[in-house]
Amino acid sequence: MPTLLVINPNTSTSVSALLQQHVSAAVGGGVDVHTLTARFGAPYIASEASYALAQHAVLDAWAVARAQGLSPDAVLVGCFGDPGLFALREGAGVPVSGLAEASFLAAARHGRYAIVTGGERWKPMLERLAHALGQGSALAGVHTVAPSGAQLAADPAGARLLLAQACREAVERFGADAVILGGAGLAGMGADIAPQLQVPLIDSVDAGARWARSTMAHSPRTASSAGFGVPWQNVSWELSALP
Numbered sequence: 001m002p003t004l005l006v007i008n009p010n011t012s013t014s015v016s017a018l019l020q021q022h023v024s025a026a027v028g029g030g031v032d033v034h035t036l037t038a039r040f041g042a043p044y045i046a047s048e049a050s051y052a053l054a055q056h057a058v059l060d061a062w063a064v065a066r067a068q069g070l071s072p073d074a075v076l077v078g079c080f081g082d083p084g085l086f087a088l089r090e091g092a093g094v095p096v097s098g099l100a101e102a103s104f105l106a107a108a109r110h111g112r113y114a115i116v117t118g119g120e121r122w123k124p125m126l127e128r129l130a131h132a133l134g135q136g137s138a139l140a141g142v143h144t145v146a147p148s149g150a151q152l153a154a155d156p157a158g159a160r161l162l163l164a165q166a167c168r169e170a171v172e173r174f175g176a177d178a179v180i181l182g183g184a185g186l187a188g189m190g191a192d193i194a195p196q197l198q199v200p201l202i203d204s205v206d207a208g209a210r211w212a213r214s215t216m217a218h219s220p221r222t223a224s225s226a227g228f229g230v231p232w233q234n235v236s237w238e239l240s241a242l243p
Contacts, residue, residue: 001030001031001032002031002032002074002216003031003033003034003073004027004031004033004034004072004074004075004076004212005034005062005065005070005072005075005076006019006020006023006034006035006036006076007058007075007077008078008079008184009038009054009077009083010038010042010043010044011038011039011041011042012044013037014153015044015078015184015185016036016037017035018153018185018187018188018205019035019184020033021187022188022206023076023209023212026205026210027213028213031213034065034070034072036064038054038058038060039057039061039236040053040057041053041054044148044149044150045081045083046121046149047121048121048125051125052083054079054083054084055084055087057083058087059088059239060238062242063241063242066238066241066242067238073095073216074095074097074215074216075088075092075094075095076096076098076099076102076208076209076212077097077099078205078208079098080100080117080126080149080182080183080204081098081100081126082100082129085097085101091227091228091229091242094226095215095216097208099182099184099204099208100126101211102204102207102210103202103207103208104130104135104138104139104180105207106202106210106211107200108138110200111138111176111177112138112139112174112177112178113140113176113178113179113180113202114139114141114143114173114174114178114179114180115139115142115143115170116143116145116163116166116181116182117145117181117186118145118146118151118152118186119148122144122182126142126182127139127142140175140176140177141170141176143173145166149183149185149186150185152183152185152186153183153185156189159186160192163181163189164192164193167179167181167193167196171198171199176199178200178201180201180202180204181202181203181204182204183204184204184205187204187205190203190206227242228242229243
């Protein structure tokens, strides 16, 4: 049975539980899903500083997984922002993606897309990521709401009302052909919001799970010369032990 490693780059175990639940349901019973939570960092990523530390935490979580004997067939970074994506892809030796990249690819199939997410500081960060991933031309715009993803997840009923309105505004404002609802903590909310829109709605966690399922089905694992080739110093022993 193929194994998918999901790394939650923040320290919130409640977010990890959401990821485990929704990703497992989306990939189906033929995939063994393991979700790991960052051992350090922020409880929710909503700034450049917390994002920077999350990149380290993602590499550390990968090292922990390998030290525990886990040999996944693919890795999904469970944050809409994909901290550590490029670094992990460089040395993991297996397919790696994140909630944002998977969502960008899924939404771009419909045309130009808008992003709706929580936390005002995410706007320039997501714009930068879209360009770094070669998706900048398909991005119509980013519409953030003031509450962070953590605050939205704490009030699901209120969040659905606020996010539904934000999605409608994004379609009208940007002329988008699709909308991405981005955020690990918002997993599952898209199902209630989608019928209220005239364009497709992409749930970022669902998009990430669909990427993983397709990747593992169509790209059987082969031998790899994985490794980072870095003489780590003053990091966790698990990270130091990586080749």
